[in-house]
Amino acid sequence: MQHEEPKSPVSFLAHVARLPHSGLPVTIEADAAQREALASEHGLLSVENYRADLLVSPWKRHGVKVAGKVEADITQACVVSLDPVHAHIDEPVEGLFLPHDSKLGRLGFEGGGEILLDAEGPDAPETFNGDSIDVGALAEQFFGLAIDSYPHKPGAVLDNGGEEAAESEFQRKLKSLLGNS
Secondary structure (H helix, E strand, C coil): CCCCCCCCCCCCEEECCCCCCCCEEEEEECCHHHHHHHHHHCCCCEEEEEEEEEEEEEECCCEEEEEEEEEEEEEEECCCCCCEEEEEEEEEEEEEEEECCCHHHHCCCCCCCCCCCCCCCCCCCEEECCCEEEHHHHHHHHHHHHCCCCCCCCCCCCCCCCCCCCCCHHHHHHHHHHCCC
């Protein structure tokens, strides 16, 4: 039995077997149920709107390039006060895909070739099976990466109850070593 990944709330399968040279434009606009599922999946209070504008184009001989952007308005809980924090996401989306059995995809690791990776450069192509790619799931990945992990409401500060924090033994030793006692 093969393990299947959970389906994205904004899943959209783009048929890539015969893409036009100019590319296939795809627009994904999430409805209320999809926005609620996105909020739940990404630990958000709400997703007010979500839209992905993508262009699915032929790349190399049998590959596929997906480029565009995802935009959303979200509400998160402040990590300090738990008050709502509103944020706008405007994130570029880019992905390269090769068929699973592509010679180009196997040349690097299996063919004894050398693969040079640039940390600042584009990601290596992903592989796909069949004749479609879930471009909605790709857009959701970029959406998830753009969410602030520690949303902070302006002016919110952590209150320690007015007490001075007790200095740990490690802090005292460090201060004595540094001569700041």
